[in-house]
Amino acid sequence: MSHVHDLYPSRLDQHKSPFERLDPVVYTEGRERREGPLSEDQLRQYDEQGFLFFESFFSEREMQGFLDDLKEYDKDPSLKEQDQVIIEPYADEIRSIFAIHKLSERFDRLTRDPRLLDMAHQILGSDVYIHQSRINDKPGFTGTGFNWHSDFETWHTEDGMPRMRCFSLSILLSENNQFNGPLMLIPGSHRWFVPTAGKTPQENWKQSLKAQEIGVPDTKVLEEMTANGELVAPQGPAGSVILFECNTLHASANNLSPWPRRNLFFVYNSIENQMEAPYCGNRPRPEFVATREDVEPLRSLEDERQGKVVAANFRRTA
Numbered sequence: 001m002s003h004v005h006d007l008y009p010s011r012l013d014q015h016k017s018p019f020e021r022l023d024p025v026v027y028t029e030g031r032e033r034r035e036g037p038l039s040e041d042q043l044r045q046y047d048e049q050g051f052l053f054f055e056s057f058f059s060e061r062e063m064q065g066f067l068d069d070l071k072e073y074d075k076d077p078s079l080k081e082q083d084q085v086i087i088e089p090y091a092d093e094i095r096s097i098f099a100i101h102k103l104s105e106r107f108d109r110l111t112r113d114p115r116l117l118d119m120a121h122q123i124l125g126s127d128v129y130i131h132q133s134r135i136n137d138k139p140g141f142t143g144t145g146f147n148w149h150s151d152f153e154t155w156h157t158e159d160g161m162p163r164m165r166c167f168s169l170s171i172l173l174s175e176n177n178q179f180n181g182p183l184m185l186i187p188g189s190h191r192w193f194v195p196t197a198g199k200t201p202q203e204n205w206k207q208s209l210k211a212q213e214i215g216v217p218d219t220k221v222l223e224e225m226t227a228n229g230e231l232v233a234p235q236g237p238a239g240s241v242i243l244f245e246c247n248t249l250h251a252s253a254n255n256l257s258p259w260p261r262r263n264l265f266f267v268y269n270s271i272e273n274q275m276e277a278p279y280c281g282n283r284p285r286p287e288f289v290a291t292r293e294d295v296e297p298l299r300s301l302e303d304e305r306q307g308k309v310v311a312a313n314f315r316r317t318a
Helices: 041-049 058-073 077-081 105-111 115-123 151-159 219-225 301-317
Strands: 051-055 085-087 094-100 128-138 146-148 166-172 242-245 251-253 261-270
Touching: 041 051, 041 115, 051 105, 058 105, 058 151, 058 261, 077 085, 105 115, 105 128, 105 166, 105 261, 115 166, 146 151, 151 166
Parallel strands: none
Antiparallel strands: 051 242, 085 094, 094 128, 128 261, 146 251, 166 242, 166 261
16 A cells, blocks of 8 residues: 655655654644643653653652563563564674563553653643553663664654654663663754655564664764754663653664663554554554554553442442
8 A cells, every 4th residue: 555645755765855844742632732740841841852851750669560570571581582572683682572561461551650641641632552662671781772763754664653643751670871871862853854765675673673774864964963962861760761752863872881771662652643554665564563453542540440440339339
């Protein structure tokens, strides 16, 4: 299936200049913004910079249960044989585990934590679902980095995400510091769509999730985007959270330190922004990389509890 009009053409025969995004950053319903936990100053910063950082958003104690779950996965040798587990290109160590909220009830419940979900509703102005979840690991000394890219460019081209109505939450499960390859972002880059050159191979995900080469911006564009000297790498203890817009250019370096870096990512997408046919013309990527089937709106844990109470009361009075 081909698209009649692609608003964000990429993977072209030759490089094309960046152009201003066609979508809002913070969405509204009608003329009103949804109420939520973010202040007007925070929404303004997100709109202008393309990210927010919350140091110690969760306590390290809250994170311990998630680390305990992951330790059990680390002990399972069969896990590395699953497609949703990506192995480092130069070492027999786990690089990423996709669809982590499908493997663990604890991670699934975290996607519906009202502290996170309410921010998603407020920013995206609609109900949401999880487009993608993953753990990105960088073991000490051997963990490799992630090349510069816009998530939206990949999700649009290879998954068929039509518009920029999506964001990522990176939850730090271990300390991120200047030495162990923290996430780097280019503030304000989300306001420009950067087309890239090069045809997308079939099943490109098998290579790109190990080391991305297709969909990487031209170095001249990256130089222009950072000409004012702005480049940020939020750092903090386990439990800190980085919220960044789907089109914000980001990357991370190799981890040459002895300290592992382990980050959890939840990608919240508007229920009104579901996947179409991939714009590159290839077959869709697997469900564990890009959700197409399980797109029911997420209900917060509080709503679930209230629903169970109402159902129980109904059964008692019926």
